[in-house]
Amino acid sequence: xxxxxxxxxxxxxxxxxxxxxxxxxxxxxxxxxxxxxxxxxxxxxxxxxxxxxxxxxxxxxxxxxxxxxxxxxxxxxxxxxxxxxxxxxxxxxxxxxxxxxxxxxxxxxxxxxxxxxxxxxxxxxxxxxxxxxxxxxxxxxxxxxxxxxxxxxxxxxxxxxxxxxxxxxxxxxxxxxxxxxxxxxxxxxxxxxxxxxxxxxxxxxxxxxxxxxxxxxxxxxxxxxxxxxxxxxxxxxxxxxxxxxxxxxxxxxxxxxxxxxxxxxxxxxxxxxxxxxxxxxxxxxxxxxxxxxxxxxxxxxxxxxxxxxxxxxxxxxxxxxxxxxxxxxxxxxxxxxxxxxxxxxxxxxxxxxxxxxxxxxxxxxxxxxxxxxxxxxxxxxxxxxxxxxxxxxxxxxxxxxxxxxxxxxxxxxxxxxxxxxxxxxxxxxxxxxxxxxxxxxxxxxxxxxxxxxxxxxxxxxxxxxxxxxxxxxxxxxx
Amino acid sequence: xxxxxxxxxxxxxxxxxxxxxxxxxxxxxxxxxxxxxxxxxxxxxxxxxxxxxxxxxxxxxxxxxxxxxxxxxxxxxxxxxxxxxxxxxxxxxxxxxxxxxxxxxxxxxxxxxxxxxxxxxxxxxxxxxxxxxxxxxxxxxxxxxxxxxxxxxxxxxxxxxxxxxxxxxxxxxxxxxxxxxxxxxxxxxxxxxxxxxxxxxxxxxxxxxxxxxxxxxxxxxxxxxxxxxxxxxxxxxxxxxxxxxxxxxxxxxxxxxxxxxxxxxxxxxxxxxxxxxxxxxxxxxxxxxxxxxxxxxxxxxxxxxxxxxxxxxxxxxxxxxxxxxxxxxxxxxxxxxxxxxxxxxxxxxxxxxxxxxxxxxxxxxxxxxxxxxxxxxxxxxxxxxxxxxxxxxxxxxxxxxxxxxxxxxxxxxxxxxxxxxxx
Numbered sequence: 079x080x081x082x083x084x085x086x087x088x089x090x091x092x093x094x095x096x097x098x099x100x101x102x103x104x105x106x107x108x109x110x111x112x113x114x115x116x117x118x119x120x121x122x123x124x125x126x127x128x129x130x131x132x133x134x135x136x137x138x139x140x141x142x143x144x145x146x147x148x149x150x151x152x153x154x155x156x157x158x159x160x161x162x163x164x165x166x167x168x169x170x171x172x173x174x175x176x177x178x179x180x181x182x183x184x185x186x187x188x189x190x191x192x193x194x195x196x197x198x199x200x201x202x203x204x205x206x207x208x209x210x211x212x213x214x215x216x217x218x219x220x221x222x223x224x225x226x227x228x229x230x231x232x233x234x235x236x237x238x239x240x241x242x243x244x245x246x247x248x249x250x251x252x253x254x255x256x257x258x259x260x261x262x263x264x265x266x267x268x269x270x271x272x273x274x275x276x277x278x279x280x281x282x283x284x285x286x287x288x289x290x291x292x293x294x295x296x297x298x299x300x301x302x303x304x305x306x307x308x309x310x311x312x313x314x315x316x317x318x319x320x321x322x323x324x325x326x327x328x329x330x331x332x333x334x335x336x337x338x339x340x341x342x343x344x345x346x347x348x349x350x351x352x353x354x355x356x357x358x359x360x361x362x363x364x365x366x367x368x369x370x371x372x373x374x375x376x377x378x379x380x381x382x383x384x385x386x387x388x389x390x391x392x393x394x395x396x397x398x399x400x401x402x403x404x405x406x407x408x409x410x411x412x413x414x415x416x417x418x419x420x421x422x423x424x425x426x427x428x429x430x431x432x433x434x435x436x437x438x439x440x441x442x443x444x445x446x447x448x449x450x451x452x453x454x455x456x457x458x459x460x461x462x463x464x465x466x467x468x469x470x471x472x473x474x475x476x477x478x479x480x481x482x483x484x485x486x487x488x489x490x491x492x493x494x495x496x497x498x499x500x501x502x503x504x505x506x507x508x509x510x511x512x513x514x515x516x517x518x519x520x521x522x523x524x525x526x527x528x529x530x531x532x533x534x535x536x537x538x539x540x541x542x543x544x545x546x547x548x549x550x551x552x553x554x555x556x
Numbered sequence: 557x558x559x560x561x562x563x564x565x566x567x568x569x570x571x572x573x574x575x576x577x578x579x580x581x582x583x584x585x586x587x588x589x590x591x592x593x594x595x596x597x598x599x600x601x602x603x604x605x606x607x608x609x610x611x612x613x614x615x616x617x618x619x620x621x622x623x624x625x626x627x628x629x630x631x632x633x634x635x636x637x638x639x640x641x642x643x644x645x646x647x648x649x650x651x652x653x654x655x656x657x658x659x660x661x662x663x664x665x666x667x668x669x670x671x672x673x674x675x676x677x678x679x680x681x682x683x684x685x686x687x688x689x690x691x692x693x694x695x696x697x698x699x700x701x702x703x704x705x706x707x708x709x710x711x712x713x714x715x716x717x718x719x720x721x722x723x724x725x726x727x728x729x730x731x732x733x734x735x736x737x738x739x740x741x742x743x744x745x746x747x748x749x750x751x752x753x754x755x756x757x758x759x760x761x762x763x764x765x766x767x768x769x770x771x772x773x774x775x776x777x778x779x780x781x782x783x784x785x786x787x788x789x790x791x792x793x794x795x796x797x798x799x800x801x802x803x804x805x806x807x808x809x810x811x812x813x814x815x816x817x818x819x820x821x822x823x824x825x826x827x828x829x830x831x832x833x834x835x836x837x838x839x840x841x842x843x844x845x846x847x848x849x850x851x852x853x854x855x856x857x858x859x860x861x862x863x864x865x866x867x868x869x870x871x872x873x874x875x876x877x878x879x880x881x882x883x884x885x886x887x888x889x890x891x892x893x894x895x896x897x898x899x900x901x902x903x904x905x906x907x908x909x910x911x912x913x914x915x916x917x918x919x920x921x922x923x924x925x926x927x928x929x930x931x932x933x934x935x936x937x938x939x940x941x942x943x944x945x946x947x948x949x950x951x952x953x954x955x956x957x958x959x960x961x962x963x964x965x966x967x968x969x970x971x972x973x974x975x976x977x978x979x
Contacts, residue, residue, distance in 0.1 A: 086965050088878040088951035089871055089899050090563060090716060094915065094958040096908050172908050214909030311914060365914035365927050413925040413942055416917075 100174050102309040103355070106300035107180065110351075111140055113296055114289045118188055122246035132245060136289060139195065140183045146196040147179020150203040158208075173213030178202040181221035181355065184290030185348060185395065186228065189240040194232050198224035218402045219362045222395050242286045256285060256346045257391040264333050271342055280345040291348035301354045313370040314363060314377075315353035319344050321378025325437045329386070332441030349381065352394035362402045366412025368422050373408050375429040377401050379436065386440045453537075454544040459552075466549055469496070472541035479537055483545050488553075490519050490542065506535060515542060557788045557921045559780025560952055565716045565877075568843040569836045571757075574723050576847045577860055578830070579653065583626050583851030584636045584646035584888045589614040590691045591640055595622065599647060603630045606658040608827050611647045618693045621683050624649055625829035625849040627656035636853075637886045639874045639893050646851070646888060667738040667822040672698075675742045675822070682821035683828045683891075688784070688811035689875060691892035694818065697808045698743060705806035707748040708793060709736060709815055711758065712777060712784035715876035718895045720832040721812050723845040725758045728816050729765050735819035737769050748772045750812070751789055753779045781878065782921055782950040828891055835861060839870050839898035852889045854896055864898055873897040878951035908959040916953035916963050922946045926953040930966040936977045944970035 114136050123133040131138075148170075155161045155169055179199040186195060205227075206220030207213065229236075240248055256274060271277060274285045283293025305312035323340045330339030344350065357363060357377055364373050377397050384393025414421040453473035457480070460467045466485045471478050480497035483490060493512045506512065511528050515538065518525050522542060527535040587595040595612040599605060605624040614620045628650045635643040670678065680695040688710065698704070709732075713721045725732065736748045752759050754776045762774055777783050777792050786809050790796055798804045810818075813832065820826040829850055836843040841862035848857060864870060874883045874896055887896075916926040924946055932938040944967050953963035 085871070085882055086962065086968070087873065087876070087880045088954050088964065089873055089880070089897075090565075090877045090955065091960060092562075092956050094956055095960075096911050096958045099911070099913065099958055212909070214911060308915075360911045360913045363912075365912050365917055366925055367914075367917070370914070409925070409928060410938075410941075413928050416923040416925065417943060417946075 096172070099309050099360075100177070102304060102307050103177075106303050107184075107290070107355075110184070110290045110293065110296050110300070111137070113283060113293050114140070114184070117284060117292065118244040118289065122244055125246055127245040127248075136188065139188065139190075139192070139289065140180065142192055142195055143179035143183025143199060144176045145179070146199040147177070147182070147203055148175045150200050151175040151208065154204060154208045169212075175203075178207060178220035178224065182224045185221065185225055185288045185351070185356075187236050187240075187242040188244050188289055189242070190228065190232075190236050191239065194228055194236070198228045200224075201227045214361055216361055217405075218399055219356055219359050222356055222399050222402075225395055226399060242288060244286075247286050256280075256287075256342070257385065264329070264335070266335070267338060271338065277338055277341055277345070280342065285346070287346070288348055288351075291351040294345040294350050297350035297354050301350075304354070304358075310354070310358040311360070311363060311370050312358075313367060314357050314374045315350075317371050317374025318353040318357060318377045318381075319349065321375050321433065322349060322381055325378065325382045325433055325440075328433075328437035329382075329441040332438070343385075347385070347392040347394055349394050352398060353377070356395070357398050357401075362405065364405050364408045364412055366409050366416065368415045369405070369408035369412030372411065372422070372425050372429065373401055373405070375426075375433075376404070379429065379432045382436060382440070454541065456545075456548055459548075465491075466552070468545050468548065470541060470545055470548075471497075472537050472544070479534075479541065481538075481541065483542070485545070485549050488549070490516050490546070492516075493538075493542070506531060506538065511535060511538070515539065519546075557785075557791060558919075559778060559783055559788070559921065560919050560956065561779065562781045562878075562955065563716055565836070566719050566722075568717065568838075569719045569834055569845055570722060571726075572723075572844050574727055574832060574845045574847050575861075577852070577857050578847070578849055579651075580626070580849060580852040580856055581651055582631070582853075583624075583649050583651060583849060584634060584853065585611055585622060585624060585649065585851040586636065586638055586644050586646050586888055586890050587612050587622060588638060588644045588890070589618070589620045589622065590685070590693070590892075592616070593644055597633075597647075599630050601630055601632045604628070605630060605649060606656045608657055608829060618696060619680075620685065620693050621681060621827070623683055623827040623829050625851050626651040627654050628652040636888045637884055639881075639883060639887060639890055641881060641883070649851070663823065663825050667734065667819070668741045670738075670742055670822065672742055672744075675739075678821050678825070679818055682817075682826065684814065684817050684821055685828065685891055686811055687813040687817060687831055687891065687894065689879070689892055689894050694810065694814055697803065697810070698739075700803055702803055703806055704743050704745045704803070704808050705747070706794065706808070707736065707739060707743075707745050708789060708802075708807060708809045709748060709750045709812050710784055710786075710789060710809055711750055711752050711812040712789065714753070714781045714784040715878055715895075716781075717836045717897055718834045718876055719836075720834045720845050720894055722756070722758050723834075724813050724816055724832055725761055728819075729761050731819045731823075732812060732815050733762070733765050733769055733772060735815050735822065736772055738822060739815070739818065740771050745808075746771075749775045749793055751775050751777050751793060753777060753783065755779055781952065782948070785921060785948055785950065787948075788921055831889075831891060831893075833857075833889060833893055834895035835897075836895060837873070837897035837899045839864050839866065839900060841865055848889050850889055850891055854887045854889060855885050857889075858885070858896075869901040871897075871899045871901045873899055878955065879949055905960070907957075907961040910961055911959055913958060915956045915958065919952045919956050921950060921952065922948050924967065926963045926967050929970045930961070930963060933966065933970055933973055936974075939970055939974055939977075942970070944974060947971060 118136040119133045122128040155166055161169055182198050182202055202220040202224030206218055206223035207216045210216040279285055281294050285292050301315055304310040323344050326343035327340040364370050380397035380400060381393040384390055384396055411422055411425055455471045456468060457471055458469035464487060468483045471480045482494040482496055484492040506528055514525055594615045596615055597612045599611050607627045609624045610621045611624055612622045626649055631648040631650050634646055634648050636646045638644040676695045676699050684694040685691040711721050740748050748771055752774060766772055775793050790802055790807055796805050802809055817828050830847055832845050832847050834845050871882050873880045874893055876895055920926060925942055929942050929944050947967045951964045957963055
């Protein structure tokens with residue numbers, strides 16, 4: 079009896095397989111996990127900062143993530159979807175149940191209590207994946223959803239536990255993560271990089287940070303491997319990291335910071351790990367090439383916005399979650415642009431305007447704070463019925479001038495020099511310079527300096543200007 | 557178009573002589589042209605027909621005739637399997653093996669001596685259609701007021717397994733070049749370009765004869781799929797894009813087998829009653845190219861080449877492994893059947909969930925977004941903006957899919973849904 083099969087072609091298939099794609103991701107994660115074991119386990123153990131349990135704790139942490147993630151999905155399939163035997167086996171094999179937990183454990187601080195990790199896996203699997211209909215149907219990256227819930231509910235608990243610092247780092251490093259100070263000031267090489275050594279440490283990954291995120295080098299190697307094997311949508315991390323680089327280069331340059339600054343920015347805060355592993359999660363990222371490029375651009379812009387303009391120092395994870403929601407719009411643009419490229423014009427113009435505008439805005443917003451006179455200090459101030467008395471100091475020619483300035487209704491009424499050892503200082507009092515300044519305080523720039531004591535007279539002038547600024551600031555607050 | 561390198565499987569039948577199978581007892585001539593069954597029937601039961609007699613003519617604007625491929629008595633009409641998956645009405649003729657030919661007007665001694673009008677009339681009356689698989693009436697391409705600058709002869713044959721075009725070049729190269737030369741002269745065409753894949757041996761055959769024809773050139777194209785697609789071919793060779801038909805840019809594209817059919821029509825006034833079909837695939841005992849009469853049941857031919865290697869888990873595929881579909885053994889040879897494959901059946905597992913990896917979008921030569929079409933099959937407005945009608949059904953999306961989803965089927969469904977929605 080002849081037996082024929084029926085169907086519509088094609089009847090030959092490539093050797094592409096979902097399992098192959100997933101295997102490639104696992105392959106590149108292995109060195110990252112080993113590095114995590116070295117940095118967070120072996121080093122502290124070697125320096126006797128931890129016991130045998132602490133040595134293997136980084137591996138245990140990852141294992142718990144993998145196991146609990148698999149467990150929750152098994153439980154959901156078994157209890158709620160009532161899958162059994164072959165069907166259950168098939169589902170568990172084909173939906174890559176361990177990935178959300180694996181990723182979650184790699185982006186969490188090492189001092190996250192294990193029960194919180196297990197809870198995070200629950201959120202990732204149930205809220206992030208199963209409620210949307212399981213593998214392939216979720217909108218948000220499951221691991222990132224778990225991360226967001228954990229960090230918004232338990233971040234103080236985790237940071238009181240030590241946060242991102244392992245037992246070796248906890249003694250040596252001042253600030254939790256390199257980026258955590260960026261929201262207040264632009265920073266300098268001394269404050270941003272030097273506490274952790276040099277940029278090379280950022281490249282290798284021996285800086286504080288989440289388990290899998292710190293090594294830029296391993297992420298870069300992973301990116302090369304995954305792009306070469308056509309496993310990931312390489313455009314996303316490439317555009318994402320480039321955008322952050324360009325914008326921070328811009329911002330740094332406006333503030334006189336060198337090329338180290340954008341390099342520092344792209345090598346910290348888990349940007350590389352997030353861009354290469356989380357933003358390229360196939361299910362939750364755009365499928366069209368143009369969509370992927372726009373996705374990368376806006377991820378970069380959002381990350382810079384969050385890093386500089388919000389109190390949260392690390393914007394990668396939140397950016398990716400936000401952009402996950404917009405994937406369908408980007409794909410819509412991407413699909414239409416394949417027939418007519420003009421469809422993308424608006425979005426690209428918008429992206430470039432944002433990059434340029436935000437770069438300029440952020441770069442310049444630091445510039446003004448940077449200009450405040452470091453030589454000026456308010457020592458004391460007292461308010462008494464609209465009369466402000468400031469005790470201030472200003473660096474003069476060879477020493478500091480200290481004086482008491484009284485301001486009433488926005489006008490300086492009195493200047494009393496408390497301390498001033500400059501040799502030319504007497505010339506100022508002799509020439510009634512202080513009274514001239516009080517008289518012409520609205521037009522102080524045009525007051526001539528006392529000849530023979532230019533530096534000192536200008537110092538007094540600056541002191542008055544700075545005090546008036548301070549006064550203006552105080553009054554605005556009310 | 558980037559194209560994709562796919563396995564060729566051409567060695568099974570390449571470099572084998574074309575076998576002739578011209579002794580069917582009964583032929584079933586399908587009354588269909590280009591999937592159009594709106595045919596005026598011109599014979600009735602018990603009529604005696606000669607080989608080449610007209611059995612019916614297509615209604616509508618393309619009045620292509622359908623000819624008898626044998627001489628004998630019309631036994632009646634029967635529904636038989638056609639390669640689009642439906643049954644169509646066929647004229648059943650019992651072969652009397654006399655190969656009797658009706659008197660035909662004299663043919664001119666030299667095939668270049670025809671005027672353009674005569675040329676168009678001859679290829680129309682001979683029922684010449686594109687033999688690459690689309691069966692588009694060939695005369696329509698030449699019946700235009702627009703000046704034809706370039707004739708591109710498509711010998712790319714990018715579908716795996718199929719070698720019928722190569723086989724005809726191997727055996728009839730001189731005749732083909734002569735025909736191209738005639739077409740160029742009759743239609744006052746500036747140049748003719750034969751498109752061949754890089755690395756294909758038939759270039760040596762053509763180079764042996766091409767020296768005497770200054771207007772005919774050979775152009776090597778990349779060995780990727782779907783390079784044989786008209787749009788891709790013109791883009792590759794001429795770097796020109798067009799909207800609907802190549803004639804907009806003064807270009808005519810003909811399959812190389814069609815050229816040979818034109819040669820026979822011009823030289824011998826012979827209508828399109830036979831063609832070369834590649835019988836290939838791992839499951840045939842002796843894969844080969846066979847010259848067969850239109851209307852021959854494939855069962856007879858398969859038996860004549862020794863049948864199958866084994867009898868279970870076979871997919872019998874008509875039209876190529878990428879674009880074709882499975883057929884039953886009751887299929888009848890029609891003018892658009894370029895190959896018949898007996899393939900090992902591989903699809904045992906159901907497809908996985910879509911990973912949204914976007915590979916189908918990357919490879920689509922028509923610049924579609926197959927995964928998005930698959931997702932919005934029920935949403936008319938979204939579907940419309942995704943323009944599934946551009947699909948050329950090349951099958952690359954399904955070929956590349958890591959989850960083994962038949963994406964091509966979804967896009968074809970999208971086309972159908974869109975048509976339903978328009979009604």
